[in-house]
Amino acid sequence: AFNDLQAWVLRTYPQLAANTRLEVIGNGSLLFTWQGSKPQLNPVLLMAHMDVVPIAPGEDDKWQYPPFSGALAEGFVWGRGTIDTKGSMIAMLEATELLLSQGFKPERSVLFSFGDDEEIGGYHGNRLVAEHLHKQGIKLEWVSDEGGAVTHNMVPGVSANVAMVGIAEKGSVTLNVTASAIGGHSSMPQAFDQTAIGRLSLALQQIGHAPFTGHLQGPTEDFLDTIAPAQGFLTRMALANRWLFGPLIMNMLQSTAAGSAQLRTVIAPTIISGGNK
Numbered sequence: 001a002f003n004d005l006q007a008w009v010l011r012t013y014p015q016l017a018a019n020t021r022l023e024v025i026g027n028g029s030l031l032f033t034w035q036g037s038k039p040q041l042n043p044v045l046l047m048a049h050m051d052v053v054p055i056a057p058g059e060d061d062k063w064q065y066p067p068f069s070g071a072l073a074e075g076f077v078w079g080r081g082t083i084d085t086k087g088s089m090i091a092m093l094e095a096t097e098l099l100l101s102q103g104f105k106p107e108r109s110v111l112f113s114f115g116d117d118e119e120i121g122g123y124h125g126n127r128l129v130a131e132h133l134h135k136q137g138i139k140l141e142w143v144s145d146e147g148g149a150v151t152h153n154m155v156p157g158v159s160a161n162v163a164m165v166g167i168a169e170k171g172s173v174t175l176n177v178t179a180s181a182i183g184g185h186s187s188m189p190q191a192f193d194q195t196a197i198g199r200l201s202l203a204l205q206q207i208g209h210a211p212f213t214g215h216l217q218g219p220t221e222d223f224l225d226t227i228a229p230a231q232g233f234l235t236r237m238a239l240a241n242r243w244l245f246g247p248l249i250m251n252m253l254q255s256t257a258a259g260s261a262q263l264r265t266v267i268a269p270t271i272i273s274g275g276n277k
Contacts, residue, residue, distance in 0.1 A: 044143070
């Protein structure tokens with residue numbers, strides 16, 4: 001699939017193919033170099049990833065359109081991972097093709113890195129690209145990867161469009177919670193909290209009902225300072241006096257999943273299995 005996508009990119013964007021250097025890193029990550037007119041300047045790096053996550057087995061018919069079809073319907077491109085981040089990748093390619101057709105040449109070299117394994121950690125894609133650049137002694141001026149979108153009515157109290165520029169990324173840890181119990185027959189079960197599934201469900205409830213403490217700090221605090229001018233008077237006053245209105249602001253942010261995630265380490269049960277008879 002990645003070979004086909006690479007061939008499609010080179011066929012669809014002939015100016016890009018003719019005016020950049022392509023290096024295939026690892027199993028299929030693409031690194032394009034658009035050479036600038038001033039090689040003494042550090043290059044910039046624009047990134048996106050081409051891979052997508054799978055769907056649950058046997059759930060093809062639950063999708064409005066086939067999940068890997070890329071169907072064009074109802075004014076949208078339909079498919080698993082179309083937003084993440086194929087749109088930005090195509091936008092970069094379209095913009096570059098247009099600029100090249102107009103004879104534009106950047107002073108600073110522009111690198112494009114399109115990874116093939118971001119969804120499984122990037123260890124055989126982006127990491128190898130980074131090592132490749134490091135070995136060549138290339139120091140980047142800045143990097144722009146995925147993160148955020150231009151949103152409407154997503155920030156409470158702001159009616160204008162807001163560009164959500166992600167300047168930091170959370171880390172993650174995966175924990176496995178396992179329960180076991182003495183076997184028996186379902187006609188004469190143990191007490192609910194003594195069965196493996198019962199104990200596991202109670203454990204997950206205990207974890208979910210003990211969220212991490214939220215804080216107004218770091219990038220979240222910077223974000224509030226940035227959007228304050230677009231707010232109404234009362235909200236601006238609250239944001240300017242967080243020493244007094246901090247709890248009120250916290251409650252407002254916690255009213256949405258996105259806002260809550262800005263304040264704390266979050267907990268998400270994602271995969272569960274158990275029992276086969």
